[in-house]
Amino acid sequence: MGFLELFNSxxxxxxxxxxxxxxxxxxxxxxxWLNMNFYFSKLKIPGPRPLPILGNFYDVIKRGLPYxxxxxxxxxxxxxGYFEGTTPVVLTADSKFIKSILIKDFKTFANRKLIGAANIxxxxxxxxxxxxxxxxxxxxxxxxxxxxGKLKSMSKLMNECVxxxxxxxxxxxxxxxxxxxxKYFGGLSxxxxxxxxxxxxxxxIKEPDMEFLKHIKKFFFDEGSVDVRLxxxxxxxxxxxxxxxxxxxxxxxxxxLRNLNLQIIExxxxxLEHRDDFIQIMLEHEEQVNTNEISANEESxxxxxxxxxxxxxxxxxxxSQSMMFLLAGYETTANTLSFIAYNLARHPEVxxxxxxxxxxxxxxxxxxVNYDSVNDMKYMNMVIDETLRIFPTAVRLDRIASExxxxxxxxxxxxxxxxxxxxxxxxxxxxxxxxxxxxxxxxPRNCLGMRFxxxxxxxxxxxxxxxxQFETCDQTLKTIEIxxxxxxxxxxxxxxxxxxxx
Numbered sequence: 010m011g012f013l014e015l016f017n018s019x020x021x022x023x024x025x026x027x028x029x030x031x032x033x034x035x036x037x038x039x040x041x042w043l044n045m046n047f048y049f050s051k052l053k054i055p056g057p058r059p060l061p062i063l064g065n066f067y068d069v070i071k072r073g074l075p076y077x078x079x080x081x082x083x084x085x086x087x088x089x090g091y092f093e094g095t096t097p098v099v100l101t102a103d104s105k106f107i108k109s110i111l112i113k114d115f116k117t118f119a120n121r122k123l124i125g126a127a128n129i130x131x132x133x134x135x136x137x138x139x140x141x142x143x144x145x146x147x148x149x150x151x152x153x154x155x156x157x158g159k160l161k162s163m164s165k166l167m168n169e170c171v172x173x174x175x176x177x178x179x180x181x182x183x184x185x186x187x188x189x190x191x192k193y194f195g196g197l198s199x200x201x202x203x204x205x206x207x208x209x210x211x212x213x214i215k216e217p218d219m220e221f222l223k224h225i226k227k228f229f230f231d232e233g234s235v236d237v238r239l240x241x242x243x244x245x246x247x248x249x250x251x252x253x254x255x256x257x258x259x260x261x262x263x264x265x266l267r268n269l270n271l272q273i274i275e276x277x278x279x280x281l282e283h284r285d286d287f288i289q290i291m292l293e294h295e296e297q298v299n300t301n302e303i304s305a306n307e308e309s310x311x312x313x314x315x316x317x318x319x320x321x322x323x324x325x326x327x328x329s330q331s332m333m334f335l336l337a338g339y340e341t342t343a344n345t346l347s348f349i350a351y352n353l354a355r356h357p358e359v360x361x362x363x364x365x366x367x368x369x370x371x372x373x374x375x376x377x378v379n380y381d382s383v384n385d386m387k388y389m390n391m392v393i394d395e396t397l398r399i400f401p402t403a404v405r406l407d408r409i410a411s412e413x414x415x416x417x418x419x420x421x422x423x424x425x426x427x428x429x430x431x432x433x434x435x436x437x438x439x440x441x442x443x444x445x446x447x448x449x450x451x452x453p454r455n456c457l458g459m460r461f462x463x464x465x466x467x468x469x470x471x472x473x474x475x476x477x478q479f480e481t482c483d484q485t486l487k488t489i490e491i492x493x494x495x496x497x498x499x500x501x502x503x504x505x506x507x508x509x510x511x
Contacts, residue, residue: 041061041095042059042061045059045064045092045095045097046058046059048090048097049090049091049097052090052419052420052421052422053418053419053420054088054089054090054099054419054420055085055086055088055089055090056081056085056089056090056091057081057084057085057089057091059091059092062094062095063094064091064092064093064094064095064096065091065092065093066092066093066094068080069093069493070493073490073491073492073493074404074405074491074492074493074494074495075404075430075432075433075491075493075497076491078100078404078405078428078430078432078433079430079432079433079436079437081100082100082102082430082433082437087101087102087103087106088100088101088102088103088106088419089101096426097425097426098426098427098428099421099425099426099427099428100427100428100429100430101427101428101429102429102430102433102434102437102440102445104440104442104444104445105444106416106417107429107444107445107447108444109416110408110427110429111408111429111444111450111451111452111454112444112451112452112453114414115452115453115454116411117410117411117412117414118408118409118410118411118427119140119141119144119408119411119453119454120140120141120144120408120409120411121137121138121407121408121409121454122407122408122409122426123138123140123409129258130325130329131263131267131325131328131329131332132329132332133329134147134325134326134329134330135329135330135332135333136148136151136330136333136457137333137337137457142317144454145317146317146320147322147326147330148317148457149317149318150291150294150317150318150320150321150322151330151457152457153290153294153318154287154290154291154461155457155458155460155461159285159290160380160460160461160464161380161381162285163205163285163286163461164379164380164464164468165285166201166204166205166210166284166285166286167201167204167205167464167465167468168378168379168468168472169204169210170197170200170201170204171197171378171468171469171472171473172472173197173200173212173214173215174193174194174196174197174200174214174469174473175472175473175476177193177196177214177215178193178473178476178477178507179476181507182477182507182508182509183509185506186506187482187484187504187505187506188504188505188506188507189502189503189504190346190347190350190351190502190503190504190505191343191344191347191498191499191502191503192214192502193214194342194343194346194347194350194469195339195340195343195347196212196213196214197343197346197469198338198339198340198342198343198346198465199211199213199222199225199339199343200212200213201342201465202334202335202338202339203221203225203335204286205286205287205461206286206287206288206330206331206334206335206338207266207270207273207287207288207331207335208270208273208277208284208286208287208288208289208331209221209269209273220265221266221269223262224259224262224265224266225262225266225335227259227262228259228262228332228335228336229339229340266328266332267325267328270288270324270327270328270331271324271328273288274288274292274324274327274328275324277289277292278292287327287330287331287334288327288331291321291322291327291330294318294321294322295321295322298318298319298320298321299321334458337458338458338461338462340496340498341402341403341462341496341497342462342465342466344400344402344496344497344498344499345393345396345397345400345402345462345466346466346469346470347499347503348396348399348400348489348499348503349392349393349396349466349470350479350503350505351479351485351486351489351503351505352392352395352396352399353392353478353479354479354480354481354485354505354506355481355485357478357480359392360474360478360479362388363388363389363392363470363474364474364478364510366386366387366388366389367386367389367471367474367475368475370382370385370386371471371475373385378468378471378472378475379468380464382471383464383467383468383471384467386467386471389467389470389471392470393463393466393467393470394446394448397448398435398446398448399435399436400489400491400497401431401432401435401447401448401497402448402449402456402496402497403431403495403496403497404430404431404432404491404495404496404497405428405429405430405431405432405495406428406429406431406447406450407426407427407428407429408426408427408429408454409424409425409426409427410422410423410424410425410427411423429447431447431448432491432497434447435447435448473507475510476509476510476511477507477508477509477510478507478508478510479505479506479507479508480505480506480507480508481505481506482504482505482506484504485503485504485505486499486501486503486504489501489503
């Protein structure tokens, strides 16, 4: 066979192989799509028809995540089946089903969705990603951080951060300036987490170029745009390891923060420094384990069996939880404070009533804004609760079925992902029920840092209102539209004015 004949033969063979491969891939995708079309009908769950590969994710892009959830409920009912990429998801706004998932049948739905991050340190040790007994053990240990005594001690660190924010607000008020509420409350939230969870006091507004802060800020999703990392993780959750290795995840910053955290832990162990924060609480817990002085935490929402408390977190595990508090707590607290300020500015009658309560309560506490005084502010609780109804900290929560399950004729298969659309439920006037107010979730796996976050918010709002009041300006949004990050944040900056009261 001549060279030309050989070349033509190879070319023909390659062409045939390419056509065959294309046909096989196309057939596989077609069969996959066909199965997707009938997947939920077999389980007696209604829902929209999916597109190939994208599933129903295009609707999320078109409408926005929270608004798409609400649209699905209005069109298909309280429980819907749809696809995120090729992943089947059951979304439910049924209060009875929600109670079964989060409380009544919690054992079947104890775990959350696992993404590829579960294989990457430190994310692999986040309590929010842990399962079964491992989750119970770490959750029990971390719950010791949120007793009244520990929160009262940490409130002093929080107040230091609030005082920094007050100084920044004073300059803004004196100069009659407009301010970006998310920027300043984000600064406060970041300062509190760094101080109480990472063991480092910072002023992120005054010194934004600190090396430590530069590394931390690399982990936050971009605002005002669709973050490519978020899209990749949503459509292809197993690809997060690729995201990390491809440079889209700042692993160098992770190494920097880990080394710094381990240095702080070592200094604490050597008694070279002491601070009433998360690291100190975990090290004190370790000492109690070593001296066999552990007892069940009576203040916890769950009365943990002592066996779960008879473990100490390693330095790596402490770092993991510190990073989890950072990633879970920064955005949520910053958004909530920003939205509270926005609501108060838009409703001056509510703000005046809240100021009156703050003044009355502080008169009985020697004028001190502290752990005890803010917990006596009942109207403050109402303002926060209503803000969290309108603007919940997370758009939705998820659970995974550990076994086959049936609810009112609908079949939930093992490993099925269940979504509870918090924002959509909170904006449905027909869903007024104790099981459908979910800013922190409900049941054994509700938000671990709820008391910490609420204390931080109360201290800030109370102290700010002793000196200032919020007002709208020409740049203030008439309505706030929530973005598709899932973090319950505004698409546009929330600009306000802050005025001296005296």
